[in-house]
Amino acid sequence: MSQLSGHVVIAPDKFRGSLTAAEVAAHVAAGLGPGVATVALPVADGGDGTVEALAASGFTRVEVEVTGPVGDPVRAAYAWRDAGAGEPGPTAVVELAEASGLRRLPSAEGDVGFAPLTATTHGVGELVAHAVRRGARRIVLGLGGSASTDGGAGMMRALGVRFLDADGQELPPGGAALRDLEKIDKSGLVAMDDVEFVIASDVDNPLLGPHGAAAVYGPQKGASPEDVALLERALARLAAVAVHTHGLLGAVEHDGVVRPMGVAAQPGAGAAGGTGFAALAFLRAEFRPGIEYILDLLGFHERLDGARLVITGEGALDEQTLRGKAPAGVAAAAAKAGVPVVAVCGLLALDGEELNAAGITAAYALADIEPDPDLCVSEAGPLLERLAHEIAKTRL
Numbered sequence: 001m002s003q004l005s006g007h008v009v010i011a012p013d014k015f016r017g018s019l020t021a022a023e024v025a026a027h028v029a030a031g032l033g034p035g036v037a038t039v040a041l042p043v044a045d046g047g048d049g050t051v052e053a054l055a056a057s058g059f060t061r062v063e064v065e066v067t068g069p070v071g072d073p074v075r076a077a078y079a080w081r082d083a084g085a086g087e088p089g090p091t092a093v094v095e096l097a098e099a100s101g102l103r104r105l106p107s108a109e110g111d112v113g114f115a116p117l118t119a120t121t122h123g124v125g126e127l128v129a130h131a132v133r134r135g136a137r138r139i140v141l142g143l144g145g146s147a148s149t150d151g152g153a154g155m156m157r158a159l160g161v162r163f164l165d166a167d168g169q170e171l172p173p174g175g176a177a178l179r180d181l182e183k184i185d186k187s188g189l190v191a192m193d194d195v196e197f198v199i200a201s202d203v204d205n206p207l208l209g210p211h212g213a214a215a216v217y218g219p220q221k222g223a224s225p226e227d228v229a230l231l232e233r234a235l236a237r238l239a240a241v242a243v244h245t246h247g248l249l250g251a252v253e254h255d256g257v258v259r260p261m262g263v264a265a266q267p268g269a270g271a272a273g274g275t276g277f278a279a280l281a282f283l284r285a286e287f288r289p290g291i292e293y294i295l296d297l298l299g300f301h302e303r304l305d306g307a308r309l310v311i312t313g314e315g316a317l318d319e320q321t322l323r324g325k326a327p328a329g330v331a332a333a334a335a336k337a338g339v340p341v342v343a344v345c346g347l348l349a350l351d352g353e354e355l356n357a358a359g360i361t362a363a364y365a366l367a368d369i370e371p372d373p374d375l376c377v378s379e380a381g382p383l384l385e386r387l388a389h390e391i392a393k394t395r396l
Helices: 021-032 050-056 096-100 122-134 153-158 176-180 213-217 225-246 271-282 290-298 326-336 352-357 373-378 380-395
Strands: 008-010 038-040 060-067 073-081 091-095 138-142 162-164 183-185 196-201 251-254 257-260 286-289 309-317 341-348 362-365
Touching: 008 021, 021 038, 021 050, 021 309, 021 380, 050 060, 050 073, 050 091, 050 290, 060 122, 073 096, 073 122, 091 096, 091 122, 096 122, 096 138, 096 271, 122 138, 122 153, 138 290, 153 162, 153 271, 176 225, 183 225, 196 271, 196 290, 213 225, 213 271, 225 271, 286 290, 290 326, 309 326, 309 362, 309 380, 326 341, 341 373, 341 380, 362 380, 373 380
Parallel strands: 008 038, 008 309, 091 138, 138 196, 196 286, 309 341, 341 362
Antiparallel strands: 060 073, 073 091, 162 183, 251 257
16 A cells, blocks of 8 residues: 555544534545645544444445334435455444434424333334345444344244243333243244454443343433333343243254353443343354444555554543544554544543553544634534644644
8 A cells, every 4th residue: 555655544433413524524625735645534433423433434324114122114225335355245334323213203393202111123024135135244243322122032033033921922012021921932033144244343341230231221212210111121021031941951953053042241232221141142243342343345455555644533532432432443543553542522531640550642522722612513514623723833
C-alpha cells in the first residue's frame, strides 16, 4: 500500500443522535484539508449502526420487511459480502438493532414503558432466515441496542423453533411469556448445518443474576423492579427447559460432540436481552468482542500499513468507551502496529491518564470549542471540521 504512505486512517464510530460514522469520517477528512492523504473507514462495535458502517466500507446493504419489536412491520437491513479469498462463502452481518432495537419502537420520544415484557426479536430471526436462503455461509450477529428481553426466543421462533406451554400451545411473544415455558420443539428448525454463526458484541454479561440481561439492561428498556424480577424468572425457565430439551443434564450434544451446557453463564449470553444465549445454545455461535471482529471484517489492519496517524472517536468518550467500545478497540489495534491514535468526540469524560491507558494520545471534544450542548448536536459536522483542522496543525 505504498501509495498510501503517510496517510491518516479515519476510523470513528457514530455520534449518536447527530452523525453517522460515515458522516463523522467525512467531516474529519474535510477538516484535515486536501493536502492530507486519508483513508476513511467508519467502524462500529456490533451494536446500533453496524450495518451502516459496513455498507459505507463496501458491503452490500440488503433490505427486508420484517417484524418489529412490538409486532409492526419495519424495513430492516443486513450487510452482505460475497466470498473473498480463503472464505467458505458469503458473509452476512445481521445487526439486531436494525430489526428489534429500541429505535424501532413506535415512539419518537423513546417511551418504552409498554414494551419490556412483550417486545420480541422475531425480526432478527427473519433477517437470519433471509440471509440463509440467500446463501450465507457465515452470519455475524451484532448484538446491541435491543428493545426486548426475550432470551432470543423470538429470533429462534422465526427460524422454526416452537416454544410451548404445558398444554402444547405456542407461547405469545416477549420475555414474560417464557415463565410458562414447558417444552422447546426444534424439529422445524431451518437447516443451517453449513452456516457458521459469530456473535459480535461489546457486552459480556451472563444470562442470569445481578449482572444478567434482566437486572442490568431491563431498566434501560422501561422495566420496573417487578418486571425485572419476572423477566429474570422467565429467562431462568428458558435456560432450564433448554437443558431438558437437549436431553443431557448440563450438556448439549451436536454431531456426537458433547458441550457443557453452562451456556447461561457464558460471557455474552446476556447480550441483547439474552439473544446471546439463544445464539450460543441453539446456533452454536462463537462469541467475539464486537469491535475486534468488525475491524477484521473491514480489513482495518491492512489500512494501517504506512499510516502516520489514526483518528477515531464517538459521541462521548467515557468509562463505557474503555469497556470494549469502538474507539478503544481501534486504539488497541493501532497500538499493535505502532501507529499513534487521537480521538474526536462530543463530550470528553476521561482524563489524560485514562486516555493514554486506552492507547489514545489525545482527545478533541466539540464541547471544548462550543459550550452549548444543543449546538454541539446540531452543528456537529462543522465543529468536527474545526477540530480536525486543529489536529492537522498540531499532529501532522
